[in-house]
Amino acid sequence: MVVLRQAERTVASPGVRTSRLGRDFWLGYALTLPAVLVVVGLVAYPLGYAFWLSLQDIKVGGQGQFIGFGNYARLLFDSQSRIYGLFWNSVKVTALYTGGALAGKFVIGMVSALILNAQIRARHFWRTLLFVPWAIPAVVSAFTWKWIYNDVNGVLNTFFTNLGLVERPILFLADPRIALWSVLVAAIWQGAPFWTMTFLAGLQAIPRELYEAAAIDGATPLQQYFRITLPLLTPVITVTVMLSAIWTSNAIQYVYILTNGGPANVTETFPLLAYHEGMTAYDLGIASAIPLVFFPVFAILIYFLTRRMLRQEG
Amino acid sequence: MRQQFSRRRFLAVLAAGFGTTIAACAGGGGQATPTPAPQPSPTPAPAASPTPAGAATPTRAAATPTAVAAQAPALTPIPGREVVVWQTVDYLPETTALIKQRLDEIAQKNGFTVSFEEIPNNPQGYNRFNAAVQAGTPPDIYRLYDYQTQFWRAQGQTTDVTDLVAPFLQQNGGVWQPVELTCTFKGRWWATPLAVNAWPFHTRQDLLDQAGFKFPANWDEFRQQGKALTKPPLYYYGMTLSRINDTNNHTLGMVWTFGGKLQNEDGSLGVTADDKAWLDCLALIQTMYIEDQIIPPGSVNWDDGGNNQGYQSEQLVLTSNPTSIYNWLLKNKPELAQKTRFYSYPAGPAGSFGQVDVWTEGLFKNGKGGDNARICLVALMEPTWYASYINEQLKGRFLPCWKDMIKHDLWQKNELYSEYQKIISTGRIMAYAAPPLGAFGELATKFVIGDMMQDLCVRRLSPKEALANFVKAAQEIWSKPENRA
Numbered sequence: 001m002v003v004l005r006q007a008e009r010t011v012a013s014p015g016v017r018t019s020r021l022g023r024d025f026w027l028g029y030a031l032t033l034p035a036v037l038v039v040v041g042l043v044a045y046p047l048g049y050a051f052w053l054s055l056q057d058i059k060v061g062g063q064g065q066f067i068g069f070g071n072y073a074r075l076l077f078d079s080q081s082r083i084y085g086l087f088w089n090s091v092k093v094t095a096l097y098t099g100g101a102l103a104g105k106f107v108i109g110m111v112s113a114l115i116l117n118a119q120i121r122a123r124h125f126w127r128t129l130l131f132v133p134w135a136i137p138a139v140v141s142a143f144t145w146k147w148i149y150n151d152v153n154g155v156l157n158t159f160f161t162n163l164g165l166v167e168r169p170i171l172f173l174a175d176p177r178i179a180l181w182s183v184l185v186a187a188i189w190q191g192a193p194f195w196t197m198t199f200l201a202g203l204q205a206i207p208r209e210l211y212e213a214a215a216i217d218g219a220t221p222l223q224q225y226f227r228i229t230l231p232l233l234t235p236v237i238t239v240t241v242m243l244s245a246i247w248t249s250n251a252i253q254y255v256y257i258l259t260n261g262g263p264a265n266v267t268e269t270f271p272l273l274a275y276h277e278g279m280t281a282y283d284l285g286i287a288s289a290i291p292l293v294f295f296p297v298f299a300i301l302i303y304f305l306t307r308r309m310l311r312q313e314g
Numbered sequence: 315m316r317q318q319f320s321r322r323r324f325l326a327v328l329a330a331g332f333g334t335t336i337a338a339c340a341g342g343g344g345q346a347t348p349t350p351a352p353q354p355s356p357t358p359a360p361a362a363s364p365t366p367a368g369a370a371t372p373t374r375a376a377a378t379p380t381a382v383a384a385q386a387p388a389l390t391p392i393p394g395r396e397v398v399v400w401q402t403v404d405y406l407p408e409t410t411a412l413i414k415q416r417l418d419e420i421a422q423k424n425g426f427t428v429s430f431e432e433i434p435n436n437p438q439g440y441n442r443f444n445a446a447v448q449a450g451t452p453p454d455i456y457r458l459y460d461y462q463t464q465f466w467r468a469q470g471q472t473t474d475v476t477d478l479v480a481p482f483l484q485q486n487g488g489v490w491q492p493v494e495l496t497c498t499f500k501g502r503w504w505a506t507p508l509a510v511n512a513w514p515f516h517t518r519q520d521l522l523d524q525a526g527f528k529f530p531a532n533w534d535e536f537r538q539q540g541k542a543l544t545k546p547p548l549y550y551y552g553m554t555l556s557r558i559n560d561t562n563n564h565t566l567g568m569v570w571t572f573g574g575k576l577q578n579e580d581g582s583l584g585v586t587a588d589d590k591a592w593l594d595c596l597a598l599i600q601t602m603y604i605e606d607q608i609i610p611p612g613s614v615n616w617d618d619g620g621n622n623q624g625y626q627s628e629q630l631v632l633t634s635n636p637t638s639i640y641n642w643l644l645k646n647k648p649e650l651a652q653k654t655r656f657y658s659y660p661a662g663p664a665g666s667f668g669q670v671d672v673w674t675e676g677l678f679k680n681g682k683g684g685d686n687a688r689i690c691l692v693a694l695m696e697p698t699w700y701a702s703y704i705n706e707q708l709k710g711r712f713l714p715c716w717k718d719m720i721k722h723d724l725w726q727k728n729e730l731y732s733e734y735q736k737i738i739s740t741g742r743i744m745a746y747a748a749p750p751l752g753a754f755g756e757l758a759t760k761f762v763i764g765d766m767m768q769d770l771c772v773r774r775l776s777p778k779e780a781l782a783n784f785v786k787a788a789q790e791i792w793s794k795p796e797n798r799a
Contacts, residue, residue, distance in 0.1 A: 063469075082787045263772045264773050
């Protein structure tokens with residue numbers, strides 16, 4: 001106890017740290033240096049460099065011209081600029097895509113978790129099977145879905161045509177009315193198992209006695225779900241939603257491989273727009289500015305996510 | 315108001331925020347420093363010396379004697395120094411394999427080494443190259459096409475190679491105009507010519523024959539044939555309408571036949587919102603897609619391989635493409651290759667024009683190969699080897715850059731390539747009638763033409779509205795001073 005208090009005093013008064021800890025004080029800094037270097041080198045420097053690029057009119061391999069916040073102004077306010085329309089379209093598409101994916105994954109993840117948490121036959125087999133999509137690399141599954149959706153010889157169109165349900169193939173990826181939904185189905189298919197996994201872990205942590213007591217009190221299964229399951233799962237749901245929102249809105253594999261943002265930009269999310277501007281059109285300034293516009297949103301999200309996760313650990 | 319703000323000043327500001335560690339990382343962070351501005355000054359005039367590439371195996375190719383090659387630049391091999399060469403993968407493996415073979419021979423003869431690498435011919439490969447350039451570690455030699463030659467020159471990344479090209483310019487009838495437009499800027503050469511990539515219409519001659527048709531002479535015949543031959547899943551015309559490179563080619567090839575063009579001779583924008591040629595062309599495209607339905611509906615979302623796969627899987631009667639389609643057929647579906655013939659564009663009110671793009675080899679300033687790299691480039695232009703490479707080894711994959719080499723039997727006597735005479739003699743690059751400078755490069759890489767096609771065929775705007783949107787976006791691009799270089 002005495003030792004602990006002494007340690008607390010030491011930490012509380014930095015002025016005496018060196019004299020009390022002696023060489024150990026510097027050893028502490030030396031030991032944390034690799035971690036600091038990693039964070040600075042892999043996070044701070046790229047972020048700083050991206051910000052620096054976003055302040056320039058610069059092409060790949062070229063010499064930039066400093067234009068201050070000109071790129072941001074074009075993106076956000078210059079309605080006469082071509083990129084302005086593309087940017088705001090990408091904001092809308094990203095919101096729809098992320099919102100749709102989260103909703104779909106939530107419903108499928110929750111239903112699957114509830115089923116797999118119940119005493120069903122061959123439960124372990126079903127659990128394993130359900131997680132298969134999560135284990136497949138996104139690029140592989142995206143190409144598979146591209147084949148499934150193919151308008152000429154894809155699985156779905158062949159199936160519908162053979163059954164006589166359609167006369168002409170459905171343009172899953174080329175019809176602007178359904179392209180985004182087609183991409184969403186593929187993204188939800190792959191992402192939902194992660195939600196199932198986390199929800200299932202959360203469900204298994206809820207004491208059975210609560211359900212038994214509620215049943216004795218006459219609560220219906222629906223009441224049990226809304227009064228016990230959902231409130232006790234809220235922390236898990238919050239973390240899952242935040243994590244998935246960050247991953248989904250930043251991922252470009254599905255939109256890139258399935259539609260490359262088309263048709264007519266209806267599936268062009270903001271990371272894909274940044275990719276197009278930077279890697280295809282060589283415009284590093286605009287390409288860096290696009291994701292940085294969203295940086296504050298993600299920073300806030302990550303702040304709350306980290307705080308909640310640390311609180312849970314505590 | 316634009317200001318020059320040095321990187322050093324920025325780092326100083328950054329350092330205040332992140333401390334001295336940031337500065338340390340910046341120093342070792344992969345050489346992200348932008349490359350210095352272009353050096354417009356020409357390379358010093360070469361002194362006379364024997365070409366190091368003169369000892370190629372004689373072939374029966376039609377190459378004029380290399381009298382002028384004796385004036386090739388004096389290049390001193392640097393023993394042991396490596397030349398790094400990156401080439402994108404081609405459908406025809408020989409395209410790069412023969413270059414590798416040639417460079418290995420030259421390197422061995424001159425006592426240096428070549429590190430030859432094929433990188434994917436897709437966005438992943440391009441990203442890798444872009445990253446290497448941005449990091450200041452590009453290869454010495456990289457194959458470029460179309461606007462890329464001028465783009466990397468404008469970024470100050472490539473070297474003036476006029477001294478290397480000049481000795482060959484008067485040989486074999488000189489080079490085609492598209493070659494010169496692609497490679498030169500203000501009279502200087504910024505890449506060495508490699509090949510002319512033609513875009514013929516790959517056509518199912520068997521289907522035309524069965525229906526008693528000949529290749530359409532004009533767009534009216536084109537539509538009539540299209541309506542007669544389209545029976546889904548077989549569609550007549552594999553025109554790409556998405557935001558990809560092929561859409562640029564397909565659209566501009568059609569526009570020329572109506573008398574339109576993208577650029578004027580002085581490099582200014584050659585299209586206005588009420589341009590009749592463009593409006594007529596757009597109206598035709600929209601009609602073929604929406605009313606006639608002779609273009610596959612999924613083409614609004616094709617990638618660059620979409621029309622290739624459509625033709626190869628026998629779902630298209632015709633499509634315009636480099637002969638990568640045909641070469642794939644030769645290896646994988648020879649019976650379909652037999653049924654395929656090549657044609658130039660059907661005529662519009664202004665006539666018919668061949669479409670080509672020019673492939674070049676760029677010499678990158680940040681490469682470390684020195685004169686060894688220049689020796690390699692000279693070797694690839696040596697006429698005897700070059701004529702053999704293009705005409706005898708690649709057998710129609712590319713047209714030669716030098717005019718007289720088209721006199722070879724391949725182009726004169728082979729029925730399949732008979733139309734190539736017309737394609738190259740009327741051949742235009744997409745940026746016609748000016749070099750593909752910055753403005754064209756930006757228009758092409760941002761797929762503004764693809765946006766117009768999406769307006770026309772997906773959003774179903776009128777040709778006038780679609781063209782107005784296009785012209786507005788193009789004007790924004792052409793108004794940037796840096797795009798005039």
